[in-house]
Amino acid sequence: MTNRTVLVLLEPATEVRDSALELLTIARGLGRVEAVTLEAPTVEVLAQLGTYGVETVHQAELSRDGSCVTGDERHLPAVVGAALAAAVRLTDADVVLLPTSFAAKEAAALAARELGAGLVIDAASVREADGRVVAGKRVFAGAWDTECALTTDVAVVTVRANSAVAQPADVAVEPVTEGYAVEVAASPVTLVSREVKADTSGRPPLDQAAIVVAGGRGTDGDFGPVEDLADALGAAVGASRDAAFEGWWDTYVGQTGVTVAPRVYIGAGISGAPHHRGGMQASQVIVAVNSDPEAPIFEICDFAVVGQLADVLPQAAAEIRKHKG
Amino acid sequence: MRIVVTAKYVPDINTDRGFSGGRVVRSAAEGTLNELDENAIEAALRLVEAAREAGTLGPDEGEVVVVTMAGPDGDVALRKAFQLGVDRGIRVSGDELAGSDYFGTAAVLAAAVRRLGAESPVDLVVTGMAALDGLGSVVPTLLGAELGLPTLNLAKKVELADRVLTITREADDVTEVLSAPLPAVLSVTDGANQPRFPGFKLIMAARTKEIEVWTPADLGLDPATAGSAGARTEVLTAAPRPERAEPEIVTDKGEGGVALADFLIRNDLV
Numbered sequence: 001m002t003n004r005t006v007l008v009l010l011e012p013a014t015e016v017r018d019s020a021l022e023l024l025t026i027a028r029g030l031g032r033v034e035a036v037t038l039e040a041p042t043v044e045v046l047a048q049l050g051t052y053g054v055e056t057v058h059q060a061e062l063s064r065d066g067s068c069v070t071g072d073e074r075h076l077p078a079v080v081g082a083a084l085a086a087a088v089r090l091t092d093a094d095v096v097l098l099p100t101s102f103a104a105k106e107a108a109a110l111a112a113r114e115l116g117a118g119l120v121i122d123a124a125s126v127r128e129a130d131g132r133v134v135a136g137k138r139v140f141a142g143a144w145d146t147e148c149a150l151t152t153d154v155a156v157v158t159v160r161a162n163s164a165v166a167q168p169a170d171v172a173v174e175p176v177t178e179g180y181a182v183e184v185a186a187s188p189v190t191l192v193s194r195e196v197k198a199d200t201s202g203r204p205p206l207d208q209a210a211i212v213v214a215g216g217r218g219t220d221g222d223f224g225p226v227e228d229l230a231d232a233l234g235a236a237v238g239a240s241r242d243a244a245f246e247g248w249w250d251t252y253v254g255q256t257g258v259t260v261a262p263r264v265y266i267g268a269g270i271s272g273a274p275h276h277r278g279g280m281q282a283s284q285v286i287v288a289v290n291s292d293p294e295a296p297i298f299e300i301c302d303f304a305v306v307g308q309l310a311d312v313l314p315q316a317a318a319e320i321r322k323h324k325g
Numbered sequence: 326m327r328i329v330v331t332a333k334y335v336p337d338i339n340t341d342r343g344f345s346g347g348r349v350v351r352s353a354a355e356g357t358l359n360e361l362d363e364n365a366i367e368a369a370l371r372l373v374e375a376a377r378e379a380g381t382l383g384p385d386e387g388e389v390v391v392v393t394m395a396g397p398d399g400d401v402a403l404r405k406a407f408q409l410g411v412d413r414g415i416r417v418s419g420d421e422l423a424g425s426d427y428f429g430t431a432a433v434l435a436a437a438v439r440r441l442g443a444e445s446p447v448d449l450v451v452t453g454m455a456a457l458d459g460l461g462s463v464v465p466t467l468l469g470a471e472l473g474l475p476t477l478n479l480a481k482k483v484e485l486a487d488r489v490l491t492i493t494r495e496a497d498d499v500t501e502v503l504s505a506p507l508p509a510v511l512s513v514t515d516g517a518n519q520p521r522f523p524g525f526k527l528i529m530a531a532r533t534k535e536i537e538v539w540t541p542a543d544l545g546l547d548p549a550t551a552g553s554a555g556a557r558t559e560v561l562t563a564a565p566r567p568e569r570a571e572p573e574i575v576t577d578k579g580e581g582g583v584a585l586a587d588f589l590i591r592n593d594l595v
């Protein structure tokens with residue numbers, strides 16, 4: 001273990017998502033782990049951070065021209081970026097790790113710019129080699145593996161979900177929360193409204209799920225069989241962009257949608273266009289159900305059924321429920 | 326209304342893409358205009374067209390300028406932009422720009438926008454949501470910071486009224502409405518619009534339309550700001566992933582679902 005200090009962004013601080021636990025696990029492999037938040041972490045969150053070896057939680061106290069910055073504005077990437085940069089200066093940290101949401105990428109870019117730090121987006125691994133931070137990335141729709149070293153004193157890296165298996169620390173610690181002041185610049189951008197989509201499905205989040213079942217144009221608008229199989233497997237549900245643009249499902253997998261790299265991806269009624277592949281080809285096991293034996297998705301899958309998804313998926317769901325008992 | 330669109334020349338997503346000497350291989354035969362920058366061009370054209378329709382711009386007023394940072398192959402991207410109807414195309418080129426990282430790219434694009442602004446004011450810079458080769462989605466943010474302009478990212482809906490830009494964005498699980506006064510930087514998603522098809526006359530005209538080539542020196546850029554010299558990362562290894570094994574394919578004759586379940590169960594995936 002080196003004497004590096006690694007900061008992990010916890011945003012929001014009201015829950016610790018699986019992706020955050022993965023980040024903490026990766027961070028422990030690089031040095032001493034501290035968390036950065038923009039609000040007070042809950043007692044449960046603190047306990048979980050302690051299990052993962054976080055000794056200190058730095059909670060940004062935001063002000064602008066002498067008045068406190070509170071509410072939704074705290075989540076704006078410019079504010080998060082400023083808080084991260086200030087935390088690095090405060091702790092003299094060497095590495096900042098963030099998840100790869102769009103908001104986190106923006107914050108990462110702004111923090112790295114302010115710090116003169118190197119930036120890697122969407123890493124699949126982060127390790128140390130010869131005293132430098134080295135990030136691995138899957139590129140070109142998952143067809144190539146690359147590794148690059150950060151040549152700056154500070155490294156800012158956003159890390160994909162499912163890049164590591166979350167592992168608690170050998171010894172749990174009791175984290176201490178310490179406030180630190182952050183002066184936020186006046187913003188020419190007005191936040192008119194902000195709404196967080198409440199997820200009432202009871203399913204795991206698409207980008208973090210271990211199993212994803214996705215439906216495409218071949219569902220013809222009926223996602224019933226897709227949801228049925230997903231629920232039998234405890235999986236998340238996704239879609240192709242075409243299916244999402246039709247209004248059949250709200251989140252889609254792919255280069256402009258959500259990138260997924262689950263243990264199992266099941267695509268039903270999805271042709272496997274390059275744009276779609278770009279967001280799922282890094283999955284460990286790929287299964288396809290398609291009525292066309294020539295569907296391009298068959299070129300990248302491990303297992304496929306040529307058939308009607310409305311027949312195949314419910315039967316598979318029933319069989320899996322039977323197996324699970 | 327004068328709008329600058331940044332557009333990248335990228336390997337065609339439908340061809341095999343690869344690396345050589347730590348850099349993405351691009352060739353004219355396989356390269357193309359980043360599809361997501363077509364959405365940026367479309368957004369810019371529509372804003373100018375709407376202003377003309379509303380009478381705030383005369384029929385000949387308004388300009389859309391496309392800027393790309395690329396080698397000579399990048400002209401392919403600019404020609405495509407001409408086909409869509411942009412007025413001017415600029416390529417920033419120079420050997421010293423090869424190997425630029427996100428920061429270098431943003432610094433070069435910002436310098437080009439500044440130079441255009443010195444000719445006459447630029448009201449808006451529009452970018453795509455990501456370059457389909459690197460999928461970084463950070464150049465727009467860095468460009469805005471570099472120019473010191475308000476930046477509205479990942480717009481799905483764009484409205485402009487009284488020189489105030491308002492966007493709706495759906496990023497991650499959050500829907501936000503944000504607004505900022507012009508001049509500003511805007512990035513649009515592929516859900517913002519449906520890019521138009523090029524018209525026949527524009528296709529013909531695009532072949533011979535002039536492409537302006539600017540060098541880093543023209544832009545007064547310090548060689549250390551861009552290119553490998555300024556890059557903060559260094560590619561160590563790049564290797565194609567091993568091919569997947571031959572898939573197991575079952576044709577459904579009434580037991581396809583059982584076969585699927587069996588595959589998952591026997592591989593311990595359930």
Ligand SMILES: Cc1cc2nc3c(=O)[nH]c(=O)nc-3n(C[C@H](O)[C@H](O)[C@H](O)COP(=O)(O)OP(=O)(O)OC[C@H]3O[C@@H](n4cnc5c(N)ncnc54)[C@H](O)[C@@H]3O)c2cc1C
Pocket residue numbers: 215216217218219239240241242243252253254255256257258268269270271272273274275276279289290291292295307308309310360361515
């Ligand atoms: C800039 C850009 C970005 C894009 N980004 C994305 C992205 O991020 N994600 C994405 O998904 N797409 C994206 N696309 C769109 C992409 O190119 C494809 O158009 C899209 O993925 C196709 O969706 P699909 O597979 O559902 O539809 P189709 O290609 O129409 O395929 C439908 C499939 O269903 C099969 N089928 C039909 N009926 C049945 C049945 N009863 N049972 C079983 N199978 C059946 C058919 O054989 C076919 O293979 C993007 C496009 C562009 C231009």
Ligand SMILES: Nc1ncnc2c1ncn2[C@@H]1O[C@H](COP(=O)(O)O)[C@@H](O)[C@H]1O
Pocket residue numbers: 331332333334359361362365392393394395430434451452453454455456457459460461462463464465
């Ligand atoms: N070399 C470049 N030349 C022109 N525009 C670029 C270049 N690189 C990135 N961009 C712009 O920035 C957007 C996002 O790119 P990126 O952050 O690399 O994913 C693209 O959609 C382009 O509009």
